[in-house]
Amino acid sequence: VTVEMKSSKVAIVRMNRPPVNALSKDLMHGLRRTICDLEDNDVKGIVLTSSSKVFCAGLDLAELLNPTQEFVSSFWKELQGLWITLYSSRLVTVAAVNGAAPAAGCMLALSCDYRMMSSKNVIGMNETKFGLFPPPWFVELMADTVGRRKAEMLLLQGTLLSTEDALACGMIDQIVE
Numbered sequence: 001v002t003v004e005m006k007s008s009k010v011a012i013v014r015m016n017r018p019p020v021n022a023l024s025k026d027l028m029h030g031l032r033r034t035i036c037d038l039e040d041n042d043v044k045g046i047v048l049t050s051s052s053k054v055f056c057a058g059l060d061l062a063e064l065l066n067p068t069q070e071f072v073s074s075f076w077k078e079l080q081g082l083w084i085t086l087y088s089s090r091l092v093t094v095a096a097v098n099g100a101a102p103a104a105g106c107m108l109a110l111s112c113d114y115r116m117m118s119s120k121n122v123i124g125m126n127e128t129k130f131g132l133f134p135p136p137w138f139v140e141l142m143a144d145t146v147g148r149r150k151a152e153m154l155l156l157q158g159t160l161l162s163t164e165d166a167l168a169c170g171m172i173d174q175i176v177e
Protein backbone atom coordinates (compact mmCIF):
# COMPACT_ATOMS: atom_id res chain seq x y z
CA VAL A 1 0.00 0.00 0.00
CA THR A 2 1.38 3.41 -0.87
CA VAL A 3 0.23 6.78 0.45
CA GLU A 4 0.60 10.08 -1.37
CA MET A 5 -0.48 13.25 0.41
CA LYS A 6 -2.39 15.48 -2.02
CA SER A 7 -2.56 18.24 0.56
CA SER A 8 -2.11 18.16 4.31
CA LYS A 9 -5.68 16.81 4.59
CA VAL A 10 -6.19 14.43 1.69
CA ALA A 11 -4.31 11.20 1.06
CA ILE A 12 -4.29 9.02 -2.03
CA VAL A 13 -4.08 5.43 -0.84
CA ARG A 14 -2.99 3.07 -3.61
CA MET A 15 -3.24 -0.69 -3.50
CA ASN A 16 0.02 -1.86 -4.96
CA ARG A 17 0.04 -5.62 -5.22
CA PRO A 18 0.54 -6.52 -8.88
CA PRO A 19 -0.81 -7.87 -11.02
CA VAL A 20 -4.41 -7.51 -9.81
CA ASN A 21 -4.36 -6.37 -6.15
CA ALA A 22 -5.81 -9.67 -5.00
CA LEU A 23 -6.67 -9.21 -1.33
CA SER A 24 -4.15 -11.34 0.50
CA LYS A 25 -4.13 -11.34 4.28
CA ASP A 26 -1.08 -9.05 4.19
CA LEU A 27 -2.68 -6.57 1.77
CA MET A 28 -5.83 -6.40 3.89
CA HIS A 29 -3.74 -5.86 7.00
CA GLY A 30 -1.70 -3.17 5.24
CA LEU A 31 -4.81 -1.35 4.07
CA ARG A 32 -6.42 -1.43 7.49
CA ARG A 33 -3.20 -0.25 9.17
CA THR A 34 -2.87 2.58 6.64
CA ILE A 35 -6.43 3.81 7.21
CA CYS A 36 -5.98 3.67 11.00
CA ASP A 37 -2.67 5.57 10.79
CA LEU A 38 -4.24 8.29 8.63
CA GLU A 39 -7.17 8.55 11.06
CA ASP A 40 -4.69 9.07 13.89
CA ASN A 41 -3.22 12.03 12.03
CA ASP A 42 -4.96 15.20 11.02
CA VAL A 43 -6.16 13.81 7.68
CA LYS A 44 -9.73 14.51 6.55
CA GLY A 45 -10.18 12.23 3.57
CA ILE A 46 -8.73 9.47 1.46
CA VAL A 47 -9.03 8.40 -2.14
CA LEU A 48 -8.70 4.63 -2.40
CA THR A 49 -7.38 3.49 -5.74
CA SER A 50 -4.95 1.14 -7.45
CA SER A 51 -1.48 1.61 -8.86
CA SER A 52 -2.24 -0.82 -11.69
CA LYS A 53 -4.93 -1.33 -14.34
CA VAL A 54 -7.08 -3.53 -12.07
CA PHE A 55 -8.71 -1.85 -9.05
CA CYS A 56 -8.93 -5.07 -7.03
CA ALA A 57 -9.62 -8.66 -8.15
CA GLY A 58 -11.27 -9.56 -4.84
CA LEU A 59 -10.00 -12.08 -2.36
CA ASP A 60 -6.71 -13.76 -3.14
CA LEU A 61 -7.99 -17.13 -4.33
CA ALA A 62 -4.45 -18.54 -4.37
CA GLU A 63 -4.14 -17.95 -0.63
CA LEU A 64 -7.44 -19.73 -0.09
CA LEU A 65 -6.38 -22.86 -1.93
CA ASN A 66 -6.05 -25.69 0.61
CA PRO A 67 -5.58 -23.41 3.62
CA THR A 68 -5.41 -24.54 7.23
CA GLN A 69 -8.37 -23.86 9.52
CA GLU A 70 -6.23 -21.32 11.41
CA PHE A 71 -5.35 -19.47 8.24
CA VAL A 72 -8.98 -19.26 7.07
CA SER A 73 -9.97 -17.94 10.46
CA SER A 74 -7.26 -15.26 10.53
CA PHE A 75 -7.89 -14.37 6.86
CA TRP A 76 -11.60 -13.89 7.51
CA LYS A 77 -10.89 -11.82 10.63
CA GLU A 78 -8.63 -9.57 8.56
CA LEU A 79 -11.30 -9.18 5.86
CA GLN A 80 -14.00 -8.25 8.35
CA GLY A 81 -11.59 -5.92 10.17
CA LEU A 82 -10.79 -4.11 6.94
CA TRP A 83 -14.46 -3.72 6.06
CA ILE A 84 -15.38 -2.38 9.50
CA THR A 85 -12.43 0.01 9.49
CA LEU A 86 -13.19 1.39 6.03
CA TYR A 87 -16.98 1.45 6.38
CA SER A 88 -16.96 3.13 9.77
CA SER A 89 -13.98 5.41 9.20
CA ARG A 90 -14.22 9.00 10.40
CA LEU A 91 -12.45 9.97 7.16
CA VAL A 92 -14.31 10.97 4.03
CA THR A 93 -13.63 7.98 1.79
CA VAL A 94 -13.72 8.04 -1.98
CA ALA A 95 -13.13 4.99 -4.17
CA ALA A 96 -11.48 5.84 -7.48
CA VAL A 97 -12.23 2.60 -9.28
CA ASN A 98 -9.65 2.70 -12.05
CA GLY A 99 -10.02 -0.91 -13.14
CA ALA A 100 -12.08 -4.04 -12.63
CA ALA A 101 -13.65 -4.41 -9.19
CA PRO A 102 -15.21 -7.87 -8.83
CA ALA A 103 -16.40 -9.47 -5.56
CA ALA A 104 -14.40 -8.19 -2.58
CA GLY A 105 -13.05 -5.45 -4.87
CA CYS A 106 -16.62 -4.24 -5.18
CA MET A 107 -17.04 -4.60 -1.42
CA LEU A 108 -14.12 -2.19 -0.92
CA ALA A 109 -15.69 0.36 -3.27
CA LEU A 110 -19.14 0.04 -1.69
CA SER A 111 -17.62 0.59 1.75
CA CYS A 112 -16.54 4.07 0.70
CA ASP A 113 -18.71 7.20 0.90
CA TYR A 114 -18.42 8.04 -2.80
CA ARG A 115 -17.46 6.07 -5.88
CA MET A 116 -16.02 7.29 -9.15
CA MET A 117 -15.09 4.87 -11.89
CA SER A 118 -13.34 4.96 -15.22
CA SER A 119 -15.21 3.77 -18.30
CA LYS A 120 -14.80 0.33 -19.91
CA ASN A 121 -14.52 -1.41 -16.56
CA VAL A 122 -16.65 -3.79 -14.54
CA ILE A 123 -17.87 -3.85 -10.96
CA GLY A 124 -20.10 -6.20 -9.01
CA MET A 125 -20.34 -9.24 -6.79
CA ASN A 126 -19.89 -12.27 -9.04
CA GLU A 127 -19.43 -14.92 -6.35
CA THR A 128 -22.41 -17.05 -7.47
CA LYS A 129 -20.70 -17.43 -10.84
CA PHE A 130 -18.16 -19.71 -9.15
CA GLY A 131 -20.52 -21.41 -6.71
CA LEU A 132 -20.16 -19.20 -3.65
CA PHE A 133 -22.54 -16.74 -2.09
CA PRO A 134 -21.27 -13.47 -0.66
CA PRO A 135 -21.42 -13.09 3.12
CA PRO A 136 -24.42 -11.21 4.58
CA TRP A 137 -22.51 -7.98 5.09
CA PHE A 138 -21.54 -7.89 1.38
CA VAL A 139 -25.26 -8.39 0.62
CA GLU A 140 -26.33 -5.56 2.93
CA LEU A 141 -23.73 -3.22 1.43
CA MET A 142 -25.13 -3.92 -2.02
CA ALA A 143 -28.76 -3.57 -0.91
CA ASP A 144 -27.97 -0.29 0.88
CA THR A 145 -26.40 1.03 -2.31
CA VAL A 146 -28.71 -0.09 -5.13
CA GLY A 147 -31.87 -1.17 -3.30
CA ARG A 148 -32.90 -4.62 -2.13
CA ARG A 149 -34.57 -6.04 -5.24
CA LYS A 150 -31.84 -4.86 -7.58
CA ALA A 151 -29.24 -6.27 -5.16
CA GLU A 152 -31.03 -9.64 -5.07
CA MET A 153 -31.01 -9.87 -8.84
CA LEU A 154 -27.39 -8.80 -9.20
CA LEU A 155 -26.19 -11.15 -6.46
CA LEU A 156 -28.24 -14.17 -7.55
CA GLN A 157 -26.95 -13.83 -11.10
CA GLY A 158 -23.42 -12.82 -10.11
CA THR A 159 -23.60 -9.86 -12.47
CA LEU A 160 -20.61 -7.66 -13.19
CA LEU A 161 -21.92 -4.30 -14.41
CA SER A 162 -20.23 -2.05 -16.92
CA THR A 163 -19.28 1.41 -15.70
CA GLU A 164 -22.29 2.90 -17.46
CA ASP A 165 -24.76 0.36 -16.02
CA ALA A 166 -23.22 0.79 -12.57
CA LEU A 167 -23.88 4.52 -12.79
CA ALA A 168 -27.42 3.95 -14.01
CA CYS A 169 -28.34 1.83 -10.98
CA GLY A 170 -26.46 3.96 -8.44
CA MET A 171 -23.68 1.50 -7.69
CA ILE A 172 -21.23 4.26 -8.57
CA ASP A 173 -21.73 8.02 -8.38
CA GLN A 174 -19.64 9.40 -11.23
CA ILE A 175 -17.76 8.38 -14.34
CA VAL A 176 -14.30 9.89 -14.51
CA GLU A 177 -11.86 9.49 -17.39
Ligand SMILES: CCCCC/C=C/C(=O)SCCNC(=O)CCNC(=O)[C@H](O)C(C)(C)COP(=O)(O)OP(=O)(O)OC[C@H]1O[C@@H](n2cnc3c(N)ncnc32)[C@H](O)[C@@H]1OP(=O)(O)O
Residues within 6 Å of the ligand: 019, 020, 022, 054, 056, 057, 058, 059, 060, 061, 062, 063, 100, 102, 103, 104, 105, 126, 127, 132, 133, 134, 135
Ligand atom coordinates in the same frame (compact mmCIF):
# COMPACT_ATOMS: atom_id res chain seq x y z
C1 LIG B 1 -16.25 -18.25 1.18
C2 LIG B 1 -17.16 -17.16 0.65
C3 LIG B 1 -16.36 -16.06 0.04
C4 LIG B 1 -17.26 -15.13 -0.63
C5 LIG B 1 -16.63 -13.82 -0.91
C6 LIG B 1 -15.64 -13.90 -2.02
C7 LIG B 1 -15.10 -12.81 -2.44
C8 LIG B 1 -14.05 -12.77 -3.49
O1 LIG B 1 -13.51 -11.72 -3.66
S1 LIG B 1 -13.60 -14.16 -4.38
C9 LIG B 1 -12.56 -13.53 -5.71
C10 LIG B 1 -13.39 -13.17 -6.88
N1 LIG B 1 -12.58 -12.58 -7.94
C11 LIG B 1 -12.80 -12.77 -9.23
O2 LIG B 1 -13.69 -13.48 -9.65
C12 LIG B 1 -11.86 -12.07 -10.16
C13 LIG B 1 -11.05 -13.04 -10.95
N2 LIG B 1 -10.13 -12.31 -11.83
C14 LIG B 1 -10.52 -11.71 -12.97
O3 LIG B 1 -11.65 -11.69 -13.37
C15 LIG B 1 -9.41 -11.05 -13.76
O4 LIG B 1 -8.18 -11.53 -13.32
C16 LIG B 1 -9.40 -9.50 -13.67
C17 LIG B 1 -10.61 -8.94 -14.45
C18 LIG B 1 -9.45 -9.02 -12.24
C19 LIG B 1 -8.11 -8.96 -14.33
O5 LIG B 1 -8.00 -9.47 -15.64
P1 LIG B 1 -6.60 -9.36 -16.40
O6 LIG B 1 -6.04 -8.00 -16.27
O7 LIG B 1 -6.85 -9.90 -17.77
O8 LIG B 1 -5.62 -10.30 -15.57
P2 LIG B 1 -5.57 -11.90 -15.57
O9 LIG B 1 -6.93 -12.49 -15.54
O10 LIG B 1 -4.66 -12.34 -16.67
O11 LIG B 1 -4.89 -12.18 -14.15
C20 LIG B 1 -3.52 -11.88 -13.92
C21 LIG B 1 -3.02 -12.83 -12.84
O12 LIG B 1 -3.73 -12.56 -11.63
C22 LIG B 1 -4.31 -13.78 -11.15
N3 LIG B 1 -5.57 -13.49 -10.44
C23 LIG B 1 -6.65 -12.87 -10.92
N4 LIG B 1 -7.59 -12.75 -9.98
C24 LIG B 1 -7.09 -13.34 -8.87
C25 LIG B 1 -7.60 -13.53 -7.54
N5 LIG B 1 -8.82 -13.09 -7.15
N6 LIG B 1 -6.82 -14.16 -6.66
C26 LIG B 1 -5.59 -14.60 -7.00
N7 LIG B 1 -5.05 -14.42 -8.24
C27 LIG B 1 -5.80 -13.80 -9.15
C28 LIG B 1 -4.54 -14.61 -12.41
O13 LIG B 1 -4.68 -15.95 -12.09
C29 LIG B 1 -3.29 -14.29 -13.18
O14 LIG B 1 -2.24 -15.05 -12.62
P3 LIG B 1 -1.10 -15.68 -13.58
O15 LIG B 1 -1.81 -16.60 -14.51
O16 LIG B 1 -0.18 -16.38 -12.62
O17 LIG B 1 -0.47 -14.52 -14.29
